[in-house]
Amino acid sequence: MRKSFFVVIMPIIVSVFVYLWQQNTSVRLAYKVSTLQADYDKINAENDFLRLKINSMLALEKMHKIAQGKNLERPDEKSIVCID
């Protein structure tokens, strides 16, 4: 009687346990993925923002105005020394 109980009931209990564990894990992983996705989006947005900032800082018109403000002049061709 006891043996047959284990033979019938135990697989059912194990199956239910596995099913519940799988459900639980999938929900946990979904949360993790959701969080990671949000982090990824945030880093991406930050990256875009920084790229814009770099490009704005290196904008030729801006650099030209700064150079003019500091009275910098284009060097004469002969005074440029190229170092390999």
Added chain:
Amino acid sequence: MKINNKNMIDRKTLLVLVVLSVFFVLFVKLVYVQIFLHEKINHVVEKMVNREDLEIPKRGDITDAKGKILATSIKKCTIFLDPKAIEDFNEVKEVLFENGIKIFQKNLTDLGNTSYVPVAFSVDVDIVDKIKDKKLKGIGFKNKYTRYYPEGRLLSHILGITDNEGKGLEGIEKIYNEFLSGNSIITKMHRDGRGRIIQNKIVDQSKICGQNVELSIDRTIQFIAEQELRTAFEKYKAKKAICIVQNPKTGCILAMVSLPDFDSSVKIKNVGALRNSAISDIFEPGSTFKIVTVAAALEKGKVKLSDVFYLENGKLKIAGHTIKDDHKIEGSVSLGKAMELSSNIGMVKIAQRLGNEDFYEYIRKFGFYSLTGIDLPGEARGLLMDVKKWNALTLPNIAFGQGIGVNALQMINAFSAIANDGVLKKPFVVNKIEKLDTVTETFQSKETKIRTVVSVETAQIIKKLLKNVVDSGTGKRAKIKGYTVGGKTGTAQKVDPSLKTYSTKYYVASFCGMVPAMNPEFVVLVIIDEPMGASYYSSSVAAPVFANIAQKIAKYLDIEKDDVNQI
């Protein structure tokens, strides 16, 4: 004892009956809820748990030929308040104020009976995070991409503008909107008991976001052209100014400037400034058009380089009108000299040998009165009377570039055809379109040959003539250090709209030239519309601008010096 037992049974029965009735009530309620209310409850739960969101993807970037970003989209936030959900209005105000957002309403009721009160727009993501960290109820956030142009005014006409929803309205933003905008999708999400969002589908952003567009334009060349042109534009208090730089071998546009311009990032007040004069405005080209007359006559064999023309002492009467030369030339001169000195009378005589039909054919062959097909919106076709309707003055006028309307791009493209040994190429500004963060190319521009306009021999002769114009003719001020230059000046009279005749006050000064003269690497066209000042002649207005631009570009492109006298 019996009585006691009976009482006990009654009590037990009563208790059972009470319990059973409770269960019965519960059962009835359950049946009511499950069977009669299930639709209503389902709807409420669906509304609470499920959420649909329209995902507007990041618009693709526009870069120059070297990958420098010219237009990009950044995620910004709109912060709004939901007065119905706010628990502590003062705390909400305080937190927002700490982050630079001021709420002017004193009481919660002042916000009105709505669930959406926007209080700040285009807020940076890091500020939004700081506010979110406070976990206050009643503050909502809505993400939106905002378009930025880090180079400011540079290339404004080419890049164009977008509307508030991110749709392209002008320039590349308009023409390539389909590629840049990407695919909007609706994402379905679930919320758990705590209101946290669980997505049921992971959206691959790289698949839905817009594609990057790489231009053929080099921002350094564009900057050089823009700086020099702006200086001249301000100096001569001109109405408009245009500069185009083109690679004649491929047809690709390296720079295109139209002044006045605008800053795409700032709200545009003057809508007229949006007009890209380089392709949308037509003008009478003047003497720069003489290359078409000479090239056509040479190609058709109607004239030879050694032919001599009598220049009528600077005045030629045709059909009751007098055609004059700006610089009086006495006696007869060769074809080359007529070109060097930009003789109108010489050109009339050359065109007369050619005849109406052949001249018209070559005008069209060079691409005039046809769209060039450039990938920019608003190109004008130009103006040219049907050859059958030409009168006695039409041919002589067109011979020296009056009586015909062209756009700047058509003009430089015709010069490029000569520079490219007679082969006319289709101009283009987009090199390729590719997916963001991937190397998948959707589209790659290929140089397109339109037609062979003149033979290599004719093109070589014209290049030699253009070189002479700069060496010893009207274009001396277009000379640059270390390089040979070929080019042609053009000073065209404008039609006075009130007098309906050619004005003696308003001119268009232009210069189109190529460097190096015999094997050109680039062609530059400079047009100054209505220059004010001591001189309006192209030789003193447009040619020096060309020289400044060409000198810097030649150095930037590291083109091998070819002028042995000046190296």
